[in-house]
Amino acid sequence: EAGVAQSPRYKIIEKRQSVAFWCNPISGHATLYWYQQILGQGPKLLIQFQNNGVVDDSQLPKDRFSAERLKGVDSTLKIQPAKLEDSAVYLCASSLVTGRGNTEAFFGQGTRLTVV
């Protein structure tokens, strides 16, 4: 079974530039998550989709971050304009939805963003 695919693996940009990350979840997984992981910390949820609807975006800095999941499959996360503090690994994950809620999340390898 194919896992969660993310691209690119690494990205270096200058502050105030824009950047976009792409994620393709495991086939059949209705729930898709974007997490931000700053060095030395645990993952912080930025946004969660179920199919193509947003379930939780309470920690997404909406003045500069946006995300979409058209057709309920692939997703893109965009930062515009980037700040130095956005340097982090951006993790995409997906999970099944059952009658008891979500099952465990499966993660991609992440995109390491460096803002200089």
Place this chain on the structure above:
Amino acid sequence: GDSVTQMEGPVTLSEEAFLTINCTYTATGYPSLFWYVQYPGEGLQLLLKATKADDKGSNKGFEATYRKETTSFHLEKGSVQVSDSAVYFCALIHTGGFKTIFGAGTRLFVKA
């Protein structure tokens, strides 16, 4: 709200030593509990899970038992290897919930 607390790291052990990483949680009802592992430069991988009280999750020599009376899910391994060096995250999903809550992670170093 729901939360997960892990012991602070780093934890440094010699090869073949016994490992315990403590994890306690706060949640109403009966959450599912997980341990994830993150190797350098990689995403998180599910290590083991337990979905109800007294369940024991196990994988690759690691074990954790869901203890509702102490709201704990401590990770143990009898004999660690250098290749176990990684960051370990405890996590929960509340019953019927939609969000995975992660602890801050515990870094493990194993010396040869």
